[in-house]
Amino acid sequence: MQPVLDENTDLKCVILDIEGTTTAISFVKDILFPYIRKNLKKYLETHWEEEQCQGDVQALREQSINDSEEKKSSADKLQVVSPKILSNDENLELTRQSVVDYVLFLMDADRKVTSLKQLQGHMWKQAYSTGKVVGQIFEDVLPAIKHWISERKKVYIYSSGSVEAQKLLFGHTAEGSILEFISGHFDTKIGAKVEVDSYCKIAKEIGCKNKEILFLTDVTREARPAKEAGCQVAVVLRPGNAPLSDEEIQEFPHISSFSELYAEGSGVEKAKLVKK
Ligand SMILES: [Mg+2]
Structure with missing residues (x-):
């Protein structure tokens, strides 16, 4: 039985993942992505003449050209043919529809290309700022962040979602913006979340020892x-997350609420800190 936290080491920083940790996986899957699908056509109609929108369309158009060139040079004839975005000289309605078709194609294929992220980012920014989307966090998240700050610990975010998308979420929660409590944001620009080195780089950047x-x-x-990088870790169990295997349960400490990390006093509360 190991405690989650190493009692011999001062904890200075807490780094939080978003999806499945601070926020339900369903928020991204059932709210953010469907918002794009549902509102894309209307968004293009409303913002078509704007420079930003035309920049997004042009980036997508270039991606669609790259896709078809890659397709030509690929030996795999079974590859799905990607739709092409028409030029702005073509019929406006048809051109806009070709953008919609291509964006939906990218989303269906779960492509993580920059041009798609860029358009999504602009659409979400508008949705958050007009209150059409509210950033969801579990109810224990903000009290825990405030608790850690009261203990002079710093709180950071490390998520595969872009830093811009992270700031939108935490900048527009039901409790308003909580960005003031977050000391910094990291995304995959620092490295993939499955790489040991990424955690070492983050530690260096924030000026903490890994442990x-x-x-x-x-x-x-x-x-x-x-953990391999030497950080302390706990796996967070939230409704909607994939269940851990018996081996994973054995290997990692796990919690259902952030409050379990600082509950004090009774033996029962202390017991929650041990590896279950
Ligand atoms: Mg996650």
């Missing part, structure tokens, strides 16, 4: 490299 960091995530493929 002074607690990393909370919902998946062991991220907890394992963080």
Whole structure:
């Protein structure tokens, strides 16, 4: 039985994953992505003349050209043919529809290309700022962040979602913006979450020793490299997350609420801190 937290080391920083950790996986899957699908056509109609929108369309158009060139040079004849975005000289309605078709094609294929992320980012920014989307966090998240700050610990975010998308979420929660409590944001620009080196780079950047960091995530493929880097880790169990295997339960401490990390006093509360 090992405690989650190493009692011999001062914890200085807490790094939080988002999806499945601070926020339900369903928020991204059932709210953010469907928002794009549902509102894309209307968004293009409303913002078509704007420079930003035309920049997004042009980036997507270039991606669609790259896709068809890659397709031509590929030996795999079974590859799905990607739709092409028409030129702005063509019929406006048809051109806009070709953008919609291509964006949906990218989303269906779960492509993580920059041009798609760029358009999604602009659409989400508008949705958050007009209150059409509210950033969801579990109810224990903000009290825990405030508790850690009261103990002079710093709180950071490390998510595969872009830093811009992270700031939108935490900048527009039901409690308003909580960005003031977050000391910094990291995305995959620093490295993939499955790489040991990424956690070392983050530690260096925030000026902490690896062992002074607690990393909370919902998946062991991220907890394992963080642990290998020498960070303290706990796997967070949330409604909607994939269940851990028996081996994973054995391998990693796990919690259902951030409050379990600082509950004090009774033996029962203390007991929650041990590896279950
Ligand atoms: Mg996650």
